[in-house]
Amino acid sequence: MKITIVIIVLIVAAFFIVPMAVGGSTNVCQALEKHNVSKSAASIAGGNSGPVYGVINSIGQAGATGQTETNIQANAYPNSPTAISCAASFWRSL
DSSP, rough: EEEEEHHHHHHHHHHHHHHHHHHHHHHHHHHHHHHHHHHHHHHHHTTTOSSHHHHHHHHHHHHSSHHHHHHHHHHHOOOSOOOHHHHHHHHHHH
């Protein structure tokens, strides 16, 4: 029983910690926004390297506060806490 609880706690923690670690943020919605910026920059530049990607990604990362994604998630899932919907959206985007 105790092992099951520990496993569940670890899974829930990973659900939030991994997106924040990947996004380099302590806010899961900001991490999602940064992840989306990086994916968009790669799509525009045709890959995730080179000067075009670097410029687009740098400008986007600087402006990624998480507020836009918080608003998007709040409107899309009004009955869910935004941290949960941001984390779920991050995992769906992989």
